[in-house]
Amino acid sequence: MNIYTLSNTNVDSIKYYFSQDLRVVGSCTYGNYLIDLVDESSDLYRNNIDLVVLLIDGDELKITNDLQEIFSSVSNFLVKRKCLFLFSTISLRPYYVDTFLNISNEFEFNANYQIIKFCKENKSVFSLDIHKLIARLGSDKCLDDKFWYIGRIKYKPLFFKELAKEVYGVLHAINTVPKKVLVLDLDNTIWGGIVGEDGDNIQISNEGIGKIYSEFQKSIKYLNETGVLLSINSKNNYEDAVSGLSHKNSILSKSDFVLIKANWNNKVKNILEISDELMLGIDSFVFIDDNPVEREMVRISLPEVAVPEPPKDLNLYNQWFVSHVVSRYFSRVSLTKGDLYKTEQYKANFKRDSLKSEIFDVDLFIESLDIEINISIDDINNVERLSQLTQKTNQFNLTTHRYNINEVMKFITSKHSYVYSLDYKDKFKNEGVVGMAIVKIVEKIATIDVFLLSCRILNRKIEYSFLEEICKHLLSANVDTIIGNYHPTKKNHIANFFYSDAGFMQDSEKTFIKEV
Amino acid sequence: MVDNVFNIANRVFKHEVNENSKINDFEQWDSLGQLTLFMELEDELGIQFTHEEIIETSTMKGIISLIKNKKNTSSYVQK
Numbered sequence: 001m002n003i004y005t006l007s008n009t010n011v012d013s014i015k016y017y018f019s020q021d022l023r024v025v026g027s028c029t030y031g032n033y034l035i036d037l038v039d040e041s042s043d044l045y046r047n048n049i050d051l052v053v054l055l056i057d058g059d060e061l062k063i064t065n066d067l068q069e070i071f072s073s074v075s076n077f078l079v080k081r082k083c084l085f086l087f088s089t090i091s092l093r094p095y096y097v098d099t100f101l102n103i104s105n106e107f108e109f110n111a112n113y114q115i116i117k118f119c120k121e122n123k124s125v126f127s128l129d130i131h132k133l134i135a136r137l138g139s140d141k142c143l144d145d146k147f148w149y150i151g152r153i154k155y156k157p158l159f160f161k162e163l164a165k166e167v168y169g170v171l172h173a174i175n176t177v178p179k180k181v182l183v184l185d186l187d188n189t190i191w192g193g194i195v196g197e198d199g200d201n202i203q204i205s206n207e208g209i210g211k212i213y214s215e216f217q218k219s220i221k222y223l224n225e226t227g228v229l230l231s232i233n234s235k236n237n238y239e240d241a242v243s244g245l246s247h248k249n250s251i252l253s254k255s256d257f258v259l260i261k262a263n264w265n266n267k268v269k270n271i272l273e274i275s276d277e278l279m280l281g282i283d284s285f286v287f288i289d290d291n292p293v294e295r296e297m298v299r300i301s302l303p304e305v306a307v308p309e310p311p312k313d314l315n316l317y318n319q320w321f322v323s324h325v326v327s328r329y330f331s332r333v334s335l336t337k338g339d340l341y342k343t344e345q346y347k348a349n350f351k352r353d354s355l356k357s358e359i360f361d362v363d364l365f366i367e368s369l370d371i372e373i374n375i376s377i378d379d380i381n382n383v384e385r386l387s388q389l390t391q392k393t394n395q396f397n398l399t400t401h402r403y404n405i406n407e408v409m410k411f412i413t414s415k416h417s418y419v420y421s422l423d424y425k426d427k428f429k430n431e432g433v434v435g436m437a438i439v440k441i442v443e444k445i446a447t448i449d450v451f452l453l454s455c456r457i458l459n460r461k462i463e464y465s466f467l468e469e470i471c472k473h474l475l476s477a478n479v480d481t482i483i484g485n486y487h488p489t490k491k492n493h494i495a496n497f498f499y500s501d502a503g504f505m506q507d508s509e510k511t512f513i514k515e516v
Numbered sequence: 517m518v519d520n521v522f523n524i525a526n527r528v529f530k531h532e533v534n535e536n537s538k539i540n541d542f543e544q545w546d547s548l549g550q551l552t553l554f555m556e557l558e559d560e561l562g563i564q565f566t567h568e569e570i571i572e573t574s575t576m577k578g579i580i581s582l583i584k585n586k587k588n589t590s591s592y593v594q595k
Binding site: 010012013016144146147149150151153156157158 | 530547551564
């Protein structure tokens with residue numbers, strides 16, 4: 001990566017602190033940083049620059065007071081050249097002539113506020129927070145007087161070292177797709193103690209150990225509010241898990257979690273189920289668990305899942321969470337670059353569900369979705385998807401007959417059968433083909449061999465409309481009797497009463513008949 | 517101690533330095549490299565240099581004898 005550095009002091013030494021992959025190919029001559037930004041014959045324009053690092057020294061800025069000019073020069077530059085731009089915050093020396101007048105403080109606050117705002121407003125500009133960096137390291141350890149007077153170098157080696165790390169950190173955040181789902185264990189992870197044994201005495205409070213977990217939950221809640229999905233993966237009875245989440249001091253509540261897996265299954269299986277149900281790959285998962293055995297098992301079985309190692313000292317738990325987990329896996333800058341569309345699309349599912357919990361009148365709810373369904377008959381284009389649906393659908397699947405592509409193809413091309421596919425779309429999302437039926441015809445008798453709907457669109461009465469349309473079509477094809485079968489399995493009890501609810505007469509334990 | 521000085525110079529310049537090396541022998545040891553090297557020497561060895569020493573001592577031989585002198589006299593500053 002080619003870097004150009006701009007500063008109102010001499011920061012060229014930074015090039016000695018980058019590795020080979022970051023090459024400083026140019027820097028402004030002292031005091032010329034504004035000129036470089038506007039002068040199209042400058043090296044900044046002539047070289048092939050991937051990244052510009054602008055490091056503003058606050059004390060110098062206070063003298064020149066030209067922040068607005070810097071903003072407009074940077075905007076101007078970025079119109080002409082596409083590259084990443086790191087814009088530093090400022091940090092004044094902590095010794096002021098005007099200490100108690102707070103003029104310098106005010107200047108610093110205002111400048112940083114404007115810089116952060118500028119970074120937010122400009123897509124390719126990211127902040128390089130040297131204000132925080134110096135606060136963390138201590139200004140006495142960062143700032144140098146002698147080299148300032150000799151060569152306008154304001155910083156000590158330590159600062160340059162850490163600054164280089166900071167640049168790598170920002171680049172990492174920009175180039176890494178953030179994780180989407182935080183999967184949490186419960187006992188001794190989001191509260192102290194074991195809820196199944198300790199009940200109401202789990203540790204979550206404003207005191208001692210309880211406060212550690214309470215702060216942890218606050219950070220998670222905040223992370224959730226910024227768009228990260230939360231899920232639980234815990235070995236617990238479901239009722240115990242939920243009772244822990246409704247503890248009077250709990251910050252997180254049941255509704256903050258998109259999925260709760262509190263059972264006695266192995267955690268790998270739970271994670272795979274969460275991934276399935278959310279339709280998100282496990283490479284977008286981060287799993288936190290206090291139990292090293294569980295962590296190891298997930299690491300070995302599902303290496304794509306990020307499983308950070310919590311600190312041994314519980315006092316460092318919250319610092320660890322922010323500095324190792326959030327900054328590494330959930331850095332938000334990348335949302336401006338990458339997966340925004342997917343995330344939005346995904347959120348649509350949840351909007352729909354939350355809408356459902358708010359609106360009690362189911363009919364009204366369904367109506368509010370602006371559902372459009374489209375049924376096609378014997379459509380060869382869908383054959384792969386249809387076969388996949390027979391293979392994957394377990395819940396709302398009346399017979400659970402599985403067919404491969406060739407078999408579905410035969411049903412499509414045969415004169416003695418019809419294959420119906422159902423397209424679904426609502427105001428949130430176009431789901432594509434989510435339902436299907438296969439009907440076999442023998443003279444005037446039609447037998448429904450397959451009838452299934454993806455769970456994603458259940459409870460919206462679509463199954464009835466779908467069946468009704470199929471009946472209409474069969475009637476027009478001279479059928480007078482329609483037979484539906486229900487083969488119970490462990491997973492399809494949800495479809496138990498489907499045919500009788502749809503007006504079919506029960507003929508035997510498994511068979512329902514409708515005369516048309 | 518001498519080894520340490522070479523180590524620091526090698527690390528800063530990412531370039532092999534020997535006792536005959538001097539400023540402008542290679543790209544990294546320019547005037548900026550000179551300042552950066554002295555920043556690192558001060559930091560690592562806990563020695564302070566004056567402006568003149570930093571600007572004028574631009575050979576490895578000179579730097580080593582300067583540091584030896586400092587270690588032997590009272591100008592040695594404990595970090």
